[in-house]
Amino acid sequence: xxxxxxxxxxxxxxxxxxxxxxxxxxxxxxxxxxxxxxxxxxxxxxxxxxxxxxxxxxxxxxxxxxxxxxxxxxxxxxxxxxxxxxxxxxxxxxxxxxxxxxxxxxxxxxxxxxxxxxxxxxxxxxxxxxxxxxxxxxxxxxxxxxxxxxxxxxxxxxxxxxxxxxx
Amino acid sequence: xxxxxxxxxxxxxxxxxxxxxxxxxxxxxxxxxxxxxxxxxxxxxxxxxxxxxxxxxxxxxxxxxxxxxxxxxxxxxxxxxxxxxxxxxxxxxxxxxxxxxxxxxxxxxxxxxxxxxxxxxxxxxxxxxxxxxxxxxxxxxxxxxxxxxxxxxxxxxxxxxxxxxxxxxxxxxxxxxxxxxxxxxxxxxxxxxxxxxxxxxxxxxxxxxxxxxxxxxxxxxxxxxxxxxxxxxxxxxxxxxxxxxxxxxxxxxxxxxxxxxxxxxxxxxxxxxxxxxxxxxxxxxxxxxxxxxxxxxxxxxxxxxxxxxxxxxxxxxxxxxxxxxxxxxxxxxxxxxxxxxxxxxxxxxxxxxxxxxxxxxxxxxxxxxxxxxxxxxxxxxxxxxxxxxxxxxxxxxxxxxxxxxxxxxxxx
Numbered sequence: 001x002x003x004x005x006x007x008x009x010x011x012x013x014x015x016x017x018x019x020x021x022x023x024x025x026x027x028x029x030x031x032x033x034x035x036x037x038x039x040x041x042x043x044x045x046x047x048x049x050x051x052x053x054x055x056x057x058x059x060x061x062x063x064x065x066x067x068x069x070x071x072x073x074x075x076x077x078x079x080x081x082x083x084x085x086x087x088x089x090x091x092x093x094x095x096x097x098x099x100x101x102x103x104x105x106x107x108x109x110x111x112x113x114x115x116x117x118x119x120x121x122x123x124x125x126x127x128x129x130x131x132x133x134x135x136x137x138x139x140x141x142x143x144x145x146x147x148x149x150x151x152x153x154x155x156x157x158x159x160x161x162x163x164x165x166x167x
Numbered sequence: 168x169x170x171x172x173x174x175x176x177x178x179x180x181x182x183x184x185x186x187x188x189x190x191x192x193x194x195x196x197x198x199x200x201x202x203x204x205x206x207x208x209x210x211x212x213x214x215x216x217x218x219x220x221x222x223x224x225x226x227x228x229x230x231x232x233x234x235x236x237x238x239x240x241x242x243x244x245x246x247x248x249x250x251x252x253x254x255x256x257x258x259x260x261x262x263x264x265x266x267x268x269x270x271x272x273x274x275x276x277x278x279x280x281x282x283x284x285x286x287x288x289x290x291x292x293x294x295x296x297x298x299x300x301x302x303x304x305x306x307x308x309x310x311x312x313x314x315x316x317x318x319x320x321x322x323x324x325x326x327x328x329x330x331x332x333x334x335x336x337x338x339x340x341x342x343x344x345x346x347x348x349x350x351x352x353x354x355x356x357x358x359x360x361x362x363x364x365x366x367x368x369x370x371x372x373x374x375x376x377x378x379x380x381x382x383x384x385x386x387x388x389x390x391x392x393x394x395x396x397x398x399x400x401x402x403x404x405x406x407x408x409x410x411x412x413x414x415x416x417x418x419x420x421x422x423x424x425x426x427x428x429x430x431x432x433x434x435x436x437x438x439x440x441x442x443x444x445x446x447x448x449x450x451x452x453x454x455x456x457x458x459x460x461x462x463x464x465x466x467x468x469x470x471x472x473x474x475x476x477x478x479x480x481x482x483x484x485x486x487x488x489x490x491x492x493x494x495x496x497x498x499x500x501x502x503x504x505x506x507x508x509x510x511x512x513x514x515x516x517x518x519x520x521x522x523x524x525x526x527x528x529x530x531x532x533x534x535x536x537x538x539x540x541x542x543x544x545x546x547x548x549x550x551x552x553x554x555x556x557x558x559x560x561x562x563x564x565x566x567x568x569x570x571x572x573x574x575x576x577x578x579x
Contacts, residue, residue, distance in 0.1 A: 029249065029314060036307070043300075053353075056296035060340075064303025065333065071307070072329040075314050075322065129292070129353065
């Protein structure tokens with residue numbers, strides 16, 4: 001087993017364990033911590049694929065900013081231990097079916113593809129910082145600006161809602 | 168055995184470098200507490216520590232031993248896992264950040280291997296982004312410590328720290344964009360090399376980023392002080408309001424871990440300030456003034472002679488014995504550098520970088536000794552209404568100037 005493969009399995013295992021623990025933990029803070037583990041493990045996987053910029057941004061934005069906000073809100077509301085309800089029987093059967101379907105889809109895609117994952121992603125153009133900025137600000141500039149406009153609308157909406165409650 | 172050494176040489180070198188850097192950083196941390204207490208004491212017309220060893224130089228050692236042997240109680244009702252995780256997280260992340268800093272441009276050749284100063288290879292393309300990623304995670308140590316302690320003051324400290332980090336991280340990241348635009352790279356080594364201006368080697372100190380990026384430096388330094396929770400932004404541990412803030416319930420070495428983490432991030436921020444805005448390892452003199460290469464050994468010799476002179480007049484016998492020896496070591500190092508020109512050339516870069524780092528550490532302590540603490544609402548208003556707009560203005564001005572240069576003067 002080569003070293004990168006070993007690192008991959010460690011990181012992938014961490015991500016999966018973190019995701020499972022996110023669902024199973026009873027306390028919101030523990031769930032948030034598990035989610036941070038998932039984010040950082042994913043960043044490690046990006047780094048392994050040669051996407052340095054995406055890896056760093058993944059940690060800064062998701063691991064840092066967004067999860068800090070989550071933790072902040074949980075701490076501010078002083079949320080306690082959750083009470084697990086018994087799983088609804090209606091959700092059980094379709095849920096299981098959906099899980100099987102999703103797993104099948106992913107497996108089929110992996111089996112079908114002929115390229116190895118590492119070979120396709122280490123192109124260098126997409127992963128380098130100039131490559132990414134060229135893509136965002138030249139090729140996909142309109143979708144990019146549209147997305148930022150959408151976020152701005154959401155921010156304004158949140159502000160308006162908060163103001164209304166005050167008055 | 169030999170083949171094992173050959174195939175894993177890189178790995179072994181890195182492990183040795185990690186151990187060495189850890190040792191150096193922890194020692195510097197210990198003496199930083201001494202330095203801080205001394206400087207703040209002199210600002211307040213006191214003497215500071217002077218009982219343990221000559222000039223109180225053994226005080227850090229005594230403090231370390233005290234931290235190790237103090238009772239370490241765990242308060243009732245804490246979230247055990249998070250309570251133990253928080254100091255570990257704070258310390259580990261603070262120390263990881265140092266690993267990304269390059270301390271010199273040239274490698275040492277040893278047994279056929281190039282050994283660079285600094286743990287990460289100097290061509291890390293995401294240098295500065297990686298540092299920001301690590302500091303972005305650093306807030307969890309403080310926030311989780313505050314939350315898990317089962318103490319209202321701690322929780323308030325943790326909450327304040329989280330809010331402060333979210334507010335100031337934006338300004339800090341934006342303020343660096345100007346430097347990145349001028350260097351065209353995230354790589355710390357390339358950022359320094361861009362400040363050397365290969366076409367105009369006579370610029371010296373006037374080529375550094377501090378002149379065109381003064382606004383950026385102001386925003387960065389203020390935001391970085393807030394990020395490291397230092398005075399005047401030390402609201403998470405404001406002792407007059409919150410007992411000791413987030414680390415109220417931590418004792419013994421767990422408290423020391425927060426302490427070391429805070430001082431390590433001070434060192435990291437000082438490194439970043441000197442690398443991004445003050446030319447990193449570049450000498451302030453024009454490149455053609457080769458005689459200035461004797462400035463570092465001269466400073467060392469003068470400092471050593473002063474320590475010897477001071478030591479001979481010291482009150483205690485112990486001091487009269489130890490201080491001249493320390494002075495001799497410094498003066499001897501300076502003499503060695505003068506006698507060996509190749510060594511002297513090599514130490515130029517690390518010497519200038521280290522002296523800049525020392526300067527910024529002094530500024531940190533100076534500010535703590537001078538400025539009163541902000542009020543919470545002032546802190547938030549300052550971050551959102553002053554620093555963030557200023558740093559965005561800086562980005563806009565910088566990018567327009569760069570664009571104008573490219574359009575009208577054809578500069579690249």
